[in-house]
Amino acid sequence: MxxxxxxxxxxxxxxxxxxxxxxxxxxxxxxxxxxxxxxxPPIWTQPEQVHLSYAGVPGSMVVTWTTFNKTESTVEYGLLGGRMFKLIAKGSSALFVDSGKEKRKMFIHRVTLIGLKPAATHVYHCGSDEGWSDVFSFTALNDSSSFSPRFALYGDLGNENPQSLSRLQKDTQMGMYDVILHIGDFAYDMHEDNARIGDEFMRQIQSIAAYVPYMTCPGNHESAYNFSNYRSRFSMPGQTESLWYSWDLGSAHIISFSTEVYFYLEFGLELIFKQYEWLKKDLEEANRPENRAVRPWIITMGHRPMYCSDDDQDDCTKFHSFVRLGRNDTKPPAPGLEDLFYRYGVDLELWAHEHTYERLWPVYGDKVYNGSADQPYVNPKAPVHIITGSAGCRERTDRFQPNPKAWSAFRSTDYGYSRMHIINASHIYLEQVSDDQVSRY
Incomplete structure (x- = not known):
């Protein structure tokens, strides 16, 4: 100066x-x-990093945001076209101290809205009398089993080189999606620069996540300090700090889980068994005849795939994949997930981690089980796997092996993301958007 x-x-x-x-x-x-x-010292009472998530209960939505000083946690909201901020909901905040050298502190606020009118647009802002956010809007999820929800899904989206972000922002602002599924790996990485990268990433996605529920699962890039940034910043259903949970939407039962329990044993070998038992009980419940009749689709999302044809020697490139077959080097041996998902009739498995897009034929035990030669995805005899990890990050895209196995149906190294439309109880439509070619596969 x-x-x-x-x-x-x-x-x-x-x-x-x-x-x-x-x-x-x-x-x-x-x-x-x-x-x-x-x-x-500055006073930081202004809300930021606003994002939504579905609480798993019909007529509900969770609003989560951050301040850097302690304030009250309030959401004022109302129906679009009605009286502005007619309703008030109170919540609470939790102090999050990042484990970096600076031990930066922030307050994560959570408020659950209940009694929302299904399929109706609501407007809201969050904060307190010490500072309010911008005004946002969202459409409450329809709780009918005949609802036909539309999703954007992807993993591995970073603060640097977020190739797909601008298109996802525009798609969301045009009302194209009811839900976003982010299948692990955020920011690259949320803990870096004493969690400032996490702050900036959450600010970046606010233009998406403040308007539609942003549903997540953990990836390997969240592992620092025992996944503390991930566990603290997101608010998924259940009481497992967003590590695994399930929820219903339309004719689908959707399960999110952590593949990372197989790789970070220092954070607790028991997590593998705890999650496995939870998955088994959840799948048993979803398969009760009265439940499967209402929601015939069972969809899973986890970060590291069981299968892939990339050339990077990741877990999915190996026949003895930990996620697929479990680990025999632990005491007791840790069970894998392929047999469990096959036994309980999982229809669709969504993955990321590989910075590519790959669609598989129905596969089980490393073999193809197409519905028929002419219509492989009609009544398939095994789950269908989709890998969508090319949204864009500083690690760029990956390369494929030149000769994939028979289960690989389509591959692309373009930056992009996937769209899913659960049309009804018998049809799901999926497409991949290339951010390089502005086309669909």
């Missing part, structure tokens, strides 16, 4: 030299003035 000193000099001739010396001293003192004033 350059400081200028302007003074009015009125003096006798004989005092000019003395006055100049005084003026120089005054200007010098003024120049150092910024360094003599003690800094006052």
């Amino acid at each position: 350059i400081w200028s000193c302007f003074c009015l000099l009125l003096c006798a001739h004989r005092d000019i030299q003395a006055a100049v010396r005084m003026l120089s001293a005054a200007c010098l003192l003024l120049g150092f003035a910024p360094f003599l004033v003690h800094g006052v």
Whole structure:
């Protein structure tokens, strides 16, 4: 900063030299003035990083946001076209201390809205009398089993090189999606620069996540400090700190789980078994005849795939994939997930991690089980796998092996993301959007 000193000099001739010396001293003192004033810490009560998630209960939505000083947690909301902010909901905040060197502190606020009118547009803002967010809107999810929801799905979206972000922002603002599924790996990485990268990423996705529920699962890039940034920043259903949970929408039962329990044993080997038992019970419940009749689709989302044809030696490139077949190097041996998902009739498995797009034929036990030669995806005899991890991050896209196995149906190294439309109880439509070619596959 350059400081200028302007003074009015009125003096006798004989005092000019003395006055100049005084003026120089005054200007010098003024120049150092910024360094003599003690800094006052800023007050950060303004809400930011606003995002939504579905609470798993019909007529509900969770609003989550961040402040850097403690404030009240309030959402004022109402129906679009009605009286502005007619309704008020209160919640609470939790102090999150990042484990980096600076031990930065932030307050994560959560407020659950209930009794929302299904399929109706609501407007809201969040915060307190010490600062309010912008005004946002969302459409409450339709709780009917005949609802035909539309999704955007992807993983591996970073703060740097977020190739698909602008198109996802525009899609969302055009009302194209009811839900976003982010299948692990956020920001690259949320803990970096003492969690400032996480803050910036959450600000980036606010233009999406403040308007539609943003449903997540953890990836390997969230592992720092035992996934603390992920567990603290997101608010998924259930009581598992967003690590695994399930929810219903339209004619689908959707399960989110952590593949990372197979790879970060230092955070607890028991997590593999705890999650496995939870998955088994959840799938048993979803397969009760009365439940499967209402929601015949069972869809899973987890970060690291069981199968892939990339050339990077990741878990999915190996026949003895930990996620697929489990681990025999633990005591007791840890069970994999392929047999479990096959036994309980999972229809569609969504993955990311590989920075590519790959669609598989119905596969089980490394073999193809198409519905028929002419219509492979009609009544398939095994789950269908979709890998969609090319949304864009600093690690760029991956490469494929030149000769994939028979289960690989389509591959692309373009940046992009996927769209899914659960049309009804018998049809799901999926497409991949290339951010390089502006086309669909």
